Amino acid sequence: MKIATxxxxxxxxxxxxxxxxxxxxxxxxxxxxxIKSQDEGFPxxxxxxxxxxxxxxxxxxxxxxxVLTDTKVIPDGATEVQxxxxxxxxxxxxxxxxxxxxxxxxxxxxxxxxxPNGNPHPGPKFDYKxxxxxxxxxxxxxxxxxxxxxxxxxxxxVIPEDNDVWAVKGMxxxxxxxxxxxxxxxxxxxxxxxxxxxxxxxxGGMWTYWDYQAGAWQRDHGFxxxxxxxxxxxxxxxxxxxxxxxxxxxxxxxxxxxVWAVLRN
DNA sequence: ATGACTAATAGCATTAGA
Numbered sequence: 001m002k003i004a005t006x007x008x009x010x011x012x013x014x015x016x017x018x019x020x021x022x023x024x025x026x027x028x029x030x031x032x033x034x035i036k037s038q039d040e041g042f043p044x045x046x047x048x049x050x051x052x053x054x055x056x057x058x059x060x061x062x063x064x065x066x067v068l069t070d071t072k073v074i075p076d077g078a079t080e081v082q083x084x085x086x087x088x089x090x091x092x093x094x095x096x097x098x099x100x101x102x103x104x105x106x107x108x109x110x111x112x113x114x115x116p117n118g119n120p121h122p123g124p125k126f127d128y129k130x131x132x133x134x135x136x137x138x139x140x141x142x143x144x145x146x147x148x149x150x151x152x153x154x155x156x157x158v159i160p161e162d163n164d165v166w167a168v169k170g171m172x173x174x175x176x177x178x179x180x181x182x183x184x185x186x187x188x189x190x191x192x193x194x195x196x197x198x199x200x201x202x203x204g205g206m207w208t209y210w211d212y213q214a215g216a217w218q219r220d221h222g223f224x225x226x227x228x229x230x231x232x233x234x235x236x237x238x239x240x241x242x243x244x245x246x247x248x249x250x251x252x253x254x255x256x257x258x259v260w261a262v263l264r265n
Numbered sequence: 266a267t268g269a270c271t272a273a274t275a276g277c278a279t280t281a282g283a
Contacts, residue, residue: 009282010272034282036273061273062281117283157283176283211283212270225283255271255283 001073001263003029003110005153005226007209007256011035011064014254015043021247022050027260028073029105031112033155035064042066053077057084059098065112065154067103078103078110085135090116090128099132102139108234109143113154118175126175129157133184140188143231150231152193155256157225158185160195163204164224176225194235196228196261201241208243209256217248226259237263 004027008014011032022030030052035042039058047054047068055078056066069078082102089097099114113136118129136152143150159165159177171177189195197206207222216222230238240262248257 013272034272117281119281119283171283174283209283214269216270223283252271 001028001265002260003027003031003151003153003228003263004258004260005031005033005112005155005228006258007033007114007155007226007254009034009036009254009256011037011043011066012041013252015046017247017250017253019046019050021244021258022047022052022068025244025258025260026070027068028070029078029110030068031110031153032066032068033064033112033114034062035066036062037064055080055101055103057098057101063098063114065098065101065114067101067105067110067112069105074106076106078105081109085132085139087132087135090124100136102143107149109146109148109150111140111143111150111152111154113152113156115155115157117157118178118181121173121175121178126178129175130180130184133181137184137187137191140193141191144191148231149233151228151234151261153228153259155225156185156227158182158227159223159225160185160198160227161204166207166221166223170221171223176223188229192232193229194232194238196230196235196238197224197241197259199235199238206243207245207257208259210248212255226256228259228261230261234263239264
């Protein structure tokens with residue numbers, strides 16, 4: 001089983017690239033973030049024609065997550081367990097943003113997350129990020145207690161270590177690598193979750209994001225913020241990880257590249 | 266210290282991303 005996460009930065013703008021990626025790499029499960037589409041605008045039929053079942057949790061303009069499953073491998077598709085973590089956005093009177101979608105896939109719990117960016121730091125958006133991470137930790141602990149094989153994957157918006165960024169100084173002031181952000185991420189690992197990419201590539205240098213600006217892609221000025229966290233049972237089955245970096249260099253690409261992990265059956 | 270790019274929605278720019 002190959003599970004993948006891909007922040008696509010707009011499902012309408014990215015549809016040709018996304019379909020291409022699905023056909024070329026054929027992930028069993030694909031977690032998507034930043035679909036930036038309302039529920040009624042989600043192009044489910046496009047994925048059906050490629051042999052993918054979809055569950056989505058949309059929002060107007062921003063955020064939005066979805067889980068695709070290969071119906072050739074998982075005939076029944078995914079079954080929704082929970083959407084949302086029960087935490088409102090940072091603006092006064094704002095409701096919950098669409099950032100969390102938890103499903104069951106053939107007995108495995110798959111959690112697709114789009115963790116708040118948190119910039120600018122400090123400020124209410126950063127506070128919201130940390131509060132969201134606490135809510136996530138609570139929910140992950142509850143899943144852990146269920147003793148179900150689980151993977152929590154998505155855009156964490158956290159650069160975990162210094163060797164996960166092209167230049168520490170360049171990002172020092174950013175919410176993505178504040179000590180509080182890193183500490184909250186480290187707590188998840190401390191709870192027993194395994195960072196799949198870190199485990200098989202401890203030396204770092206494997207980026208998942210390159211900014212559109214300032215020639216970041218051409219200069220390889222990237223960092224790692226898209227992560228796959230595994231429960232012990234799935235961590236024991238971890239066989240390989242990778243970043244589909246080449247897809248970042250294509251026309252009209254997302255600023256993130258897909259990240260994947262292969263789990264033995 | 267700032268801007269650079271891109272997407273979405275709504276304007277005759279603004280917000281958000283990271």
